[in-house]
Amino acid sequence: MMTAAHLPVMVEPVLRILNPRPGERIIDATVGLGGHAERILRALGPDGQLIGIDRDPRMLRRAEEQLRPFGGAVSLVHARLAYLRDVVKGAGLERVDGILMDLGLCSAQIDDLGRGFSFRQSERLVPLDMRMDQEQGETASELLARLDEPELAQLLRAGGVPAPRRVARALHARLPLRTTQDLRDALRNVRLPRRRHHPATLVFQALRIAVNNELQELEQALESAVELLAPGGRLAVLSYHSGEDRRVKEFLAREERGCICPPDLPRCGCGRTPRLKIVARGKPPNPDEVLRNPRARSARLRGAVRW
Numbered sequence: 001m002m003t004a005a006h007l008p009v010m011v012e013p014v015l016r017i018l019n020p021r022p023g024e025r026i027i028d029a030t031v032g033l034g035g036h037a038e039r040i041l042r043a044l045g046p047d048g049q050l051i052g053i054d055r056d057p058r059m060l061r062r063a064e065e066q067l068r069p070f071g072g073a074v075s076l077v078h079a080r081l082a083y084l085r086d087v088v089k090g091a092g093l094e095r096v097d098g099i100l101m102d103l104g105l106c107s108a109q110i111d112d113l114g115r116g117f118s119f120r121q122s123e124r125l126v127p128l129d130m131r132m133d134q135e136q137g138e139t140a141s142e143l144l145a146r147l148d149e150p151e152l153a154q155l156l157r158a159g160g161v162p163a164p165r166r167v168a169r170a171l172h173a174r175l176p177l178r179t180t181q182d183l184r185d186a187l188r189n190v191r192l193p194r195r196r197h198h199p200a201t202l203v204f205q206a207l208r209i210a211v212n213n214e215l216q217e218l219e220q221a222l223e224s225a226v227e228l229l230a231p232g233g234r235l236a237v238l239s240y241h242s243g244e245d246r247r248v249k250e251f252l253a254r255e256e257r258g259c260i261c262p263p264d265l266p267r268c269g270c271g272r273t274p275r276l277k278i279v280a281r282g283k284p285p286n287p288d289e290v291l292r293n294p295r296a297r298s299a300r301l302r303g304a305v306r307w
């Protein structure tokens, strides 16, 4: 995530984990505006290679401009995290030295009027879209129209929305919801406990996660990443909400443990050995960074090295 001044989140701790060295091959699986990628490319030098991936064609165009000075050391690919393995193989590589995932949205996407990511926008006629790739898939408005009330409650529960059944009922009663304003109006009379985040923020976030299938994307990408890393290769993941961070945490713990047999089994039957060593366990940004870039406040950084 970046500010208007293009400040990549937790860039120094990310670089300490990724530790890019001249001539290495690194994947930035969520290249965004290219903020982290630029710093990685500087460390890789002209003999290194960075593959930047993003599912949002608009972000890729911006990354292309930003990273042009690095010439042939960078290639950009329009793809989803779930296709990480195919992208790497397509580039003719078997193994890479590092993989970065900086999940979620760039501030440029949130601020882009017309995409429907933000519930704070004052415009009345912003379509309720929320797709990171507007060339494919179902919009949030279409998703809401398709789901029945219990399915919608389940989606909201998974996104950490309080009183999900009450919210689902309120949304269903106001269908069709075509604009962000329709969604805000539908939420206006639902009395919800106010937690750390405004309830409407959580509803918008839960919808966005579902529209973009974000948690399944992440799970597939983590599985691929561990297979693609060369021995000694580094993985760094920045997440921005608890559902995402929990999945990363559980995945890394499983890969560090290796064996997945039930603890009461006298001897290992699965034969799995540890593939990762954890080097960062949910590190938050330091307070100075949050002051400079408030959107970094929910970031959590996890990292691991491949055995």
Ligand SMILES: C[S@@+](CC[C@H](N)C(=O)[O-])C[C@H]1O[C@@H](n2cnc3c(N)ncnc32)[C@H](O)[C@@H]1O
Pocket: 001, 002, 007, 008, 009, 029, 030, 031, 032, 033, 034, 035, 036, 037, 053, 054, 055, 056, 059, 079, 080, 081, 082, 102, 103, 104, 105, 106, 132, 214, 217, 218
């Ligand atoms: C937080 S921004 C990355 C910012 C970037 N690190 C920088 O410094 O500019 C996340 C980016 O990942 C992209 N993204 C999110 N989920 C994705 C997925 N499943 N597959 C591919 N790209 C994804 C978004 O479109 C967005 O551009």
